[in-house]
Amino acid sequence: PTSFYRFTGDAELYDTLERGHASLLSKVLRPWQQKFPDVEVIEASRCGSAAQVLVNDSRDASLVVVGRHIRTGAFGAHIGHVTHSALHHITAPVAVVAHS
Incomplete structure (x- = not known):
């Protein structure tokens, strides 16, 4: 099975990056969710x-x-x-x- 590599640096930095990516994803998806409100969207941001x-x-x-x-x-x-x-x-x- 394939697995992605966990960030090997500072855990706090990893968490900061992950939160930043999740925030950006929400911002990018927001207009599409408003345009298509009946489409179920599950936001999942991953680093790797x-x-x-x-x-x-x-x-x-x-x-x-x-x-x-x-x-x-x-x-x-x-x-x-x-x-x-x-x-x-x-x-x-x-x-x-x-x-x-």
Whole structure:
């Protein structure tokens, strides 16, 4: 099983960073929650590798949705490491949604 790496520095600094990320997440989600009040949202902010946290936190998921940027590269669809990890390590269905 994959697990994310715990911050090895000062525990107080870790807690401060975690609270800051949670606050930023709430601020970013607020307009969307107001626009779509019937959609249930569970806010969860985690520190660590995004790919590892996503894999760990999706163990009981029915569907995982990840995004990918639309790139104008020469060949094929390009995905980042988080989407790549999701496709290879998450057991639930994974939907990859392109966005600009």
